[in-house]
Amino acid sequence: PTLLEDLKLISRREALLNIHFPRDQNKLARAQFRLKFEELFFIQVQLISKNLLRKKKIKGFPFQHVGKKFNTFYKEYLPFQLTGAQQKVIKEIRADLGSNAQMNRLLQGDVGSGKTIVALMSMLLALDNGYQSCLMAPTEILANQHFNSLKELLGEMDVSIALLTGSVRKSNRKEIHEALEDCSLHILVGTHAVLEHKVQFNNLGLAIIDEQHRFGVAQRSKLWHKNEIPPHILVMTATPIPRTLAMSLYGDLDISVIDELPPGRKPVKTVHRFDTNRLKVFRFLKEEIKKGRQVYVVYPLIKESQALDYKDLMDGYESMVRDFPLPEYQISIVHGKMKSDDKDYEMNRFVKGETQIMVATTVIEVGVNVPNATVMIIESAERFGLSQLHQLRGRVGRGGEQSYCILMTGQKLSSEAKTRLETMTRTNDGFEIAEVDLKLRGPGDLMGTQQSGLLNLKIADIVKDNDILKTARFYAMRVLHEDPDLILEKNHPLRMTYLELIKNKNIWNYIS
Known part of the structure; x- marks a missing residue:
């Protein structure tokens, strides 16, 4: 069955007619559904195909085996048992790193949910496979904290780790640069200083970015170019992004969520x-x-x-x-x-x-x-x-x-x-708070000004039409998994509309 039959959609012509001159309430509702669905559907097609294309085109380093460092840390150095959510996320990351595609994952977890441990274990995986990692934070104070907590977690383990920020002395910088190039340095923690051209890795396999929206897309791409094959990217944020928005904003990133606090933490x-x-x-x-x-x-x-x-x-x-x-x-x-x-x-x-x-x-x-x-x-x-x-x-x-x-x-x-x-x-649940925030302020405001032009949709509203958005994403995935290039006969009309839309670029220009 085609999409039209499946969802009992009316034709576009009938929809446009009824949105302007509705015969009755029912006709108006069906017209709105048809047009909203179409708009959201094509946005999702764009995002999902971008994701699929990237997985096909951009090869990542496959991290085939879980080795000594990861296991030693897991057995001897873990300060407390991993929560179920942390285990789930590490599994997802391991699956990504083991495949041939480049990982692009957004890791969301409330403040104090234990993202640092997940980051460290991912870096140890890279190290077990002979690759270096870097962790980038938006401010010096944060970079220092990450550095200290990683050092503390690693304890006596044979892993070399260094800190590079604006205030590191020149002589120390030189040592860091050399250690990076001859691969004796395994993990580099730092601020924007990591992005400088002088900082060259021997083989950067994993880049972790903390607090996403403070780093622009341009800065992310600089990290990409630190290597012949782009490194795997893990973006960590403590700002809960409501699921509704995440589907539209980060539809091209895979999303992991840590949604439970470690034991012993009392809620505020x-x-x-x-x-x-x-x-x-x-x-x-x-x-x-x-x-x-x-x-x-x-x-x-x-x-x-x-x-x-x-x-x-x-x-x-x-x-x-x-x-x-x-x-x-x-x-x-x-x-x-x-x-x-x-x-x-x-x-x-x-x-x-x-x-x-x-x-x-x-x-x-x-x-x-x-x-x-x-x-x-x-x-x-x-x-x-x-x-x-x-x-x-x-x-x-x-x-x-x-x-x-x-x-x-x-x-x-x-x-x-x-x-x-x-x-x-x-x-105290960050996601619930984010959803209320989204309802109060609307999507434009939520991500700050740089993205408020983001969802200039003509008719759909991603908050109110959340259900339609989910349906649209489901069908877009179904269609693209069966026919990624939309070449089957039955998808011919979809392809025509899609190409038209890309050509006019009017609703696609917001995707970073």
């Missing part, structure tokens, strides 16, 4: 408090600090109202200093106007535990790992987006202690702000 308790309860909140902070814990206090900072926001930040800092006086309490402050050296200095004091309270603007959103920090206070929480709130909450709860996230707001709240706060206090 989230509460909403009004400014009038501030004194109570401060009392709570003093109790936590007495137990030897540390606290974040985060203020919003938006370009449009920068001057005011800085004033709020400084007022907040001063009132903290009054309520938490020296020498008993030490307070760090970090904001965008500081020089990056000063920022790093303050951050490091907090990481080392020399200061108990870190007052900051949202610069701490990504990645800093302070297991001892157990309280996150978010000031004017109604001014943050949901995904931002969730990212900030992920900064605490990284140790074994019970952690808290306190959302502070004024009394006046819009209904949307209420929904956001209610969602935060109700759930």
